[in-house]
Amino acid sequence: MADADEDLVLRSQNGDTSAFEMLVRNHQQMIHALTFRMTGSVADADDLAQETFIRAYGQIGSYNGTARFSTWLYSIGVHACLNWRRNEARRYRAHANCAEEMLAARPDAGIPPAESEMARQAQAALMKLPARQRAAVVLTIYDGLNHAEAAKVLRCSETTVSWRVFAAKRKLKRWLTAAGEKP
Amino acid sequence: MNDFELESKLKTIRVPARTEDYWENFPARVRAKLRPDRGDWMPRNHSSPWLAWAGGLAYACLLLSLSVWCERHPRQNPFYTLFQNERAVSKELAQLPGHLRVFMQDEHGMHRLVADQE
Numbered sequence: 001m002a003d004a005d006e007d008l009v010l011r012s013q014n015g016d017t018s019a020f021e022m023l024v025r026n027h028q029q030m031i032h033a034l035t036f037r038m039t040g041s042v043a044d045a046d047d048l049a050q051e052t053f054i055r056a057y058g059q060i061g062s063y064n065g066t067a068r069f070s071t072w073l074y075s076i077g078v079h080a081c082l083n084w085r086r087n088e089a090r091r092y093r094a095h096a097n098c099a100e101e102m103l104a105a106r107p108d109a110g111i112p113p114a115e116s117e118m119a120r121q122a123q124a125a126l127m128k129l130p131a132r133q134r135a136a137v138v139l140t141i142y143d144g145l146n147h148a149e150a151a152k153v154l155r156c157s158e159t160t161v162s163w164r165v166f167a168a169k170r171k172l173k174r175w176l177t178a179a180g181e182k183p
Numbered sequence: 184m185n186d187f188e189l190e191s192k193l194k195t196i197r198v199p200a201r202t203e204d205y206w207e208n209f210p211a212r213v214r215a216k217l218r219p220d221r222g223d224w225m226p227r228n229h230s231s232p233w234l235a236w237a238g239g240l241a242y243a244c245l246l247l248s249l250s251v252w253c254e255r256h257p258r259q260n261p262f263y264t265l266f267q268n269e270r271a272v273s274k275e276l277a278q279l280p281g282h283l284r285v286f287m288q289d290e291h292g293m294h295r296l297v298a299d300q301e
Contacts, residue, residue: 020213024209126196
């Protein structure tokens with residue numbers, strides 16, 4: 001655990017909410033990136049980021065410092081996303097809206113339209129994956145964790161992670177190739 | 184499409200940028216929600232009064248039914264049977280001092296084993 005986090009965690013464990021607020025400040029961007037990649041929706045990502053920190057505060061008494069605080073927090077975030085239940089209507093709405101939300105929230109300063117289109121296709125394909133496969137992709141491809149580290153975060157075996165990554169990549173390649181071939 | 188091409192495509196997804204105000208206010212918003220949830224990692228006891236009331240009520244009902252049943256079936260009452268047995272044992276002991284070895288109770292009543300010698 002980083003020294004700065006160590007002190008803040010100890011104070012948070014003693015009920016100091018201002019210390020916890022500092023921890024939120026230190027890790028908020030990492031958690032928002034995770035929740036956005038897992039949900040494809042800015043609004044849901046915000047809600048889930050908030051829920052992640054609230055859960056973390058609720059469980060902070062159980063944090064014993066064996067892993068880095070950021071890893072522990074990240075694990076809570078991943079599981080909050082995995083438990084995020086969406087009905088079908090919400091899922092379709094997320095598909096339809098994700099590209100628009102991305103463009104609205106970020107005016108794409110200098111991003112070529114072709115890249116925007118590619119990003120939209122990639123996001124849509126990512127959202128079509130089952131949540132656990134999506135989590136494996138987010139951890140290994142975006143965050144650069146190896147399969148053993150991802151297995152710890154996902155609380156499953158390394159073999160399971162490897163299989164999920166393999167299955168997810170196979171589907172993504174198929175969908176993105178098909179999307180690229182469309183006129 | 185190979186793995187490298189796939190990863191390059193996936194990495195074109197950018198996390199939407201938020202305003203400085205958003206990042207500034209987010210920690211305070213989280214903190215404001217923590218206060219009512221402080222009890223999350225402390226023992227919750229708001230359900231115990233209900234449990235206590237339910238347990239008490241169930242116990243009272245049990246006692247009431249037991250007393251009604253005892254009143255209606257005095258001969259099947261285990262306490263009554265025990266009392267009767269004790270009286271029978273005392274009587275037998277007085278009549279055959281030093282000869283009684285075993286008392287048994289079954290569905291036909293009390294039985295005794297009497298020795299010839301003391």
